[in-house]
Amino acid sequence: MIQNIAGNVRAFTSNVFLVTGETTALIDAGSNFDVIARIQEHTEQIDRLYLTHTHVDHIENVPSVRDAFSIETWGYDTTHDVVDHAIQDEELVPIGDETYMTLHTPGHKPDHLCFYAADIGICFGGDLIFANGSFGRTDLEGGDRKTLIQSIDRLSDVVTDDLTTIYVGHGPAITSDPQEEINLAAQAARLS
Template sequence: MTTVHNIAQGVRSFTSNAFLIEGDRTVLVDAGNEFDAVDRIESVTDDLDALVLTHTHPDHVGNVASVVDAFDVDVWGFDPDHELVDHAIADGETVAIGDGDYRALHTPGHKDDHLCFYSTDDGLLFAGDLVFANGGFGRTDLEEGDRPTLIESIDYLQKEVGNALSAMYVGHGPAVETNPAHHIELAGQAARMGQ
């Protein structure tokens, strides 16, 4: 059973969620911003194997330097040219997170380097800022944001995960542990409104 800790839980600052997944390969998915991520990781484990980024907006990467310094880990993300990314993850590539294998899905529209991570075996999705609970979806009014591209990415995500999803961990707000596929469908509908 995969254990997921949101180390940003309860933080009242400009931050994303940051998910610590324990297992054979203990991984932090997004580092958050403006809180002591190192202290919160150390309250769970002394061991961190990698830091994986859904994308490089400041609220997701503000704590990267302190986490890298404390745990001497490499950072994985879509864009190897970004100063914080040590290793590239391509669309469709498999990434070991916790005890599972996750397929990386390149899902731009909110930001060009956006990735989602989906485990078929566990039925788990790390959705970053592509989709949220109750049909929410990522902003497209920031640099690199594009609504038609975001809609294509939501459609791609929906096709890849189907109805087999058991939980969706999102960049902001609560995790979705009841019928997450429906929340993705709602996000696609909402994103199409007002185009």
């Protein structure tokens, strides 16, 4: 089961996805709200914390999650304090009851990852793209528009027709024709 536990938080935070199952995991930790209490509404324990990237709105809650559940974190760049274990491009990681493939997708930030499970047609897209053909900003440190476009194009190449949902870092999930939405975001990123 996948739930956005930051869904109704009115604060500067990313979405935070709690995925329960054999490996109960959190995708991003969010910021400026009590993530622990919200996790505990659904589960006593989590096994892993994955980070799509290390912008503050995704990671501020990492220390409290680490402390509360005595867990470690996985992300792309272990030189960052909040990342305990490195994930490479195209690595297989357990999330919930599935195995997801990681995609290193820089452009919004150099350490950005997406997590894709082709079998169930689900992707966690971080801040690469958003609903309605929007895309991650590239004006922050480490951002690069050309690189972002390449990453969006790569996601478009990798996903299959079975993709049903992209859970993104901000705003609603992409649930209607996600392949088309990826292509719209790529177009928009080229034009603006």
